[in-house]
Amino acid sequence: MTGVRVRQPDRRAGRVLLRALLACVAVMVLGPPAAAMAAELKIASPKTGSVTTDSTPTFTGEAEAEAEAGAVTLTISSGKGSKLTIHATLSGTTWEATAPILANGTYTAKATQAGESSSVTFTVEAASPPPQVTLTYPANGSTTSTGTEPVGGLASGQLPVTVQLFSGPTIGSPAALEALTVPVAGGAWSGTFGGLGAGTYTIRAEESNSAGDVGISASATFTVITPPGPPPPAASFQWFPSFPNTGEDVSLVSSSTDAASPISSFAWALTPTSVFVPGKPVLVTSFAAPGAHVVRLRVTDGNGVSSIATETITVRSSPLILMQPFPIVRIAGSETRSGARISLLTAEAPPGARIIVRCKGHGCPVKSAQRAAVSSRSGPVPVSFRAFERSLRAGVTLEIFVFKSGQIGKYTRFVIRHGRLPLRVDTCLSATALKPLACPSS
Numbered sequence: 352m353t354g355v356r357v358r359q360p361d362r363r364a365g366r367v368l369l370r371a372l373l374a375c376v377a378v379m380v381l382g383p384p385a386a387a388m389a390a391e392l393k394i395a396s397p398k399t400g401s402v403t404t405d406s407t408p409t410f411t412g413e414a415e416a417e418a419e420a421g422a423v424t425l426t427i428s429s430g431k432g433s434k435l436t437i438h439a440t441l442s443g444t445t446w447e448a449t450a451p452i453l454a455n456g457t458y459t460a461k462a463t464q465a466g467e468s469s470s471v472t473f474t475v476e477a478a479s480p481p482p483q484v485t486l487t488y489p490a491n492g493s494t495t496s497t498g499t500e501p502v503g504g505l506a507s508g509q510l511p512v513t514v515q516l517f518s519g520p521t522i523g524s525p526a527a528l529e530a531l532t533v534p535v536a537g538g539a540w541s542g543t544f545g546g547l548g549a550g551t552y553t554i555r556a557e558e559s560n561s562a563g564d565v566g567i568s569a570s571a572t573f574t575v576i577t578p579p580g581p582p583p584p585a586a587s588f589q590w591f592p593s594f595p596n597t598g599e600d601v602s603l604v605s606s607s608t609d610a611a612s613p614i615s616s617f618a619w620a621l622t623p624t625s626v627f628v629p630g631k632p633v634l635v636t637s638f639a640a641p642g643a644h645v646v647r648l649r650v651t652d653g654n655g656v657s658s659i660a661t662e663t664i665t666v667r668s669s670p671l672i673l674m675q676p677f678p679i680v681r682i683a684g685s686e687t688r689s690g691a692r693i694s695l696l697t698a699e700a701p702p703g704a705r706i707i708v709r710c711k712g713h714g715c716p717v718k719s720a721q722r723a724a725v726s727s728r729s730g731p732v733p734v735s736f737r738a739f740e741r742s743l744r745a746g747v748t749l750e751i752f753v754f755k756s757g758q759i760g761k762y763t764r765f766v767i768r769h770g771r772l773p774l775r776v777d778t779c780l781s782a783t784a785l786k787p788l789a790c791p792s793s
Contacts, residue, residue, distance in 0.1 A: 392423070392467040394460065399471035406477035409449045412462055412469065416444045420465045423448075428459045453477075482508035482558040482566035489554075491571040496578045498548070502531070503541035504568060508558050512540040517553045520572050528552075547575045584609035586650045586660035596669040597641050597783060598757035605632040605648060607660070612653035620647040639783055641668040669757055669782065671791050674701055676731065678753035678761040682775065690714075690745040690767045697733040700724035704755040707785070708736045712747035712767075724753075745769035752785050762787045 394412040397403055414423050423439040423446040439448035439462070446462070453475045461470040487504040489495075506512050511534050515527040533542040535558070544554075552575065556568040587606045595601045607614055618627035619634050623645045638644050644664045651657040676699075683695035698706045704724040710717060722734045739749060747767045754760035760780035764787075767773050779790035 392462060392464050392469050394462050394469050394471045397460075397471060397473045399473065401471075402474045402476055404475075404477050406452050406454075406475055407450055408453070408473070408475070409447065410439070410460060410462070411445065411447045412439075413444055414439075414441060414446045414462075414464050415467070423462055423464045425450075426461045426463070427453070428461075429453075430457055478562070478564075481564035482506060482510075482560050484508075484512055484556050484558040484566045484568045486554070486556055486568045486571050489571055489573045491573075493573045494576060495573065496576045498575060498578070499543055499545045500547060500552070500573060500575070501541065501543045502554060502556075503539065504556055505538055506535045506540055506556075506558050506566075507538070508560050508566070509535060510559055510561075511535065512556050512558045514542060514544075514554055514556045516544055517555075518550065520551050520553060522553055522555060522570055549575050549577045551575075581611040581652075581654050581656060583656045583658040584612075584614055584650050584652045586648055586658040588646075588648045588660055588662065590646075590662070590664055594665060594667055595638065596667050597639060598637055598669050600635055600637055601664070603634040603636065603646065603648070605650065607648070607650040607658075609650075609652045612656075614650050615653050616651045618649045618651075620649075623647070638664070638666040641666050671782070672758050673779075673791070674704065674753070674755055674758045674760050676701060678704065678706075680751050680753070680761060680763040680777070681733070682749075682763075682765055682773075684773075686772060687742060690743050690747065690769065691773050692742045693740050696736045696739050696749075698722075698724075698736075698751060698753055699731045699733045700753045700761075701731060701755065702726040704753055704760065706734055706736075707752040707754075708739060709750045709752075710739065710747060711750070712744070714744040714747055716741060743767045752780055754780050754782075754785065756782075758782055759788065759791070 392412070392414050394410060396411045397408060410425055414420065423441055424436060425439050425448045426434060426436045427450055428434045435451070437448050437450065439446040455475050455477060457472065457474045459470055459472050461468055484506045485504045486502070489500055489502065502514055511532050514531040514533065516529040516531070517523070517527050518525070529544065531542045531544060533540050551572060553570050553572045555570040557565055559565050585608050589604050589606055591602045591604065603619065605617055617630050617632055619630050620627045621636060627647070627649050644666055646662055646664055648660045649657055678698060678700040681695055681697045682693065684691050684693040696708070700706060702724055705721065706724060707719060707721045709719045717738050720736050720738055722736070724734060725732050745767050749765040751763040752760065759782050762778050762780040764776040765773055779788045780786070781788045
């Protein structure tokens with residue numbers, strides 16, 4: 352037989368083939384290498400059952416990197432039924448997402464990608480901010496006179512608001528004078544401090560939450576003043592006639608008013624410096640001299656409050672009126688060696704007139720005598736002055752005044768002389784004073 356030569360296999364190639372066969376067996380038994388396997392969707396943080404104080408927690412985890420796997424979606428649910436969905440940021444095989452502000456409570460977070468999902472349960476216990484409380488009234492720097500002060504404002508919490516009242520313009524170390532606790536309704540609160548005396552006060556409001564955090568408002572200062580007393584009466588008066596003459600009756604009539612209380616008393620003063628004399632609402636008087644006369648009226652009401660009205664009344668001189676019938680003075684007698692002997696001294700005047708006889712010099716029987724004129728059916732009756740009907744020495748002077756208010760009267764002077772007849776002078780008498788006056792021509 353022809354010899355056939357069989358070639359032996361190459362040892363090196365055999366080793367390569369053997370390795371390949373072993374690799375196939377490993378794949379079949381163990382699966383593909385880890386680098387070739389798809390990554391599993393996981394939530395790495397927060398851990399399930401964990402507690403965080405961050406109200407905006409950040410979520411991280413692993414995801415499939417293949418493009419066809421798509422985005423990672425995170426859904427956060429609370430036990431109260433609320434739910435929110437956010438999209439995570441994918442970087443390679445890791446993802447990250449940050450939640451908005453979450454209230455304190457327990458939540459379930461579920462990550463989803465291409466039908467795969469993973470979930471964790473965690474709790475948020477973040478510190479809550481203190482309540483917000485404000486003072487709306489009273490306005491800072493305000494003033495009241497009622498003794499009560501309404502207070503009010505707004506509050507973000509649900510627990511009652513406590514309003515503190517301090518004495519003075521600031522909140523100092525002394526404790527509050529009073530604390531008022533009022534409920535909150537619809538985000539607002541209100542109350543009233545009462546029985547406040549005159550002075551300056553400062554208030555502020557406080558509100559706590561369930562965690563014990565306290566919100567404090569800005570302070571406000573207000574002042575309580577003493578309430579004003581009742582207004583005084585309005586004193587006033589008029590007079591009639593408006594331009595009186597001297598000696599003429601003038602009626603002073605009060606026109607005072609008082610809106611708070613009836614006027615209980617009246618008092619008049621007829622000069623700027625004279626004392627007030629109690630009287631009635633109407634006073635009748637007269638003025639002896641012409642010119643400006645200051646008259647005052649004081650009125651007092653039922654509360655004991657008084658006021659004074661002052662007015663100036665212009666008084667004119669009365670027209671010169673001669674007494675009618677004009678007085679007649681009769682003097683009769685005889686001359687003596689030492690003077691004269693008076694045998695008759697009488698005066699006739701209208702009823703109501705007054706006659707005064709004055710004696711000057713040595714030997715006067717009396718210094719003066721005064722009588723009133725009277726009348727009868729037949730007319731004026733002569734008035735006698737018998738005290739002077741006697742001998743009078745030289746140098747004695749008799750003055751006779753016959754006067755009546757508001758009228759021009761008569762004046763007579765009778766002078767006893769030595770060795771000569773007595774000297775007699777007759778003239779008129781002033782209507783306002785016992786002074787001789789030239790008689791009017793008509």
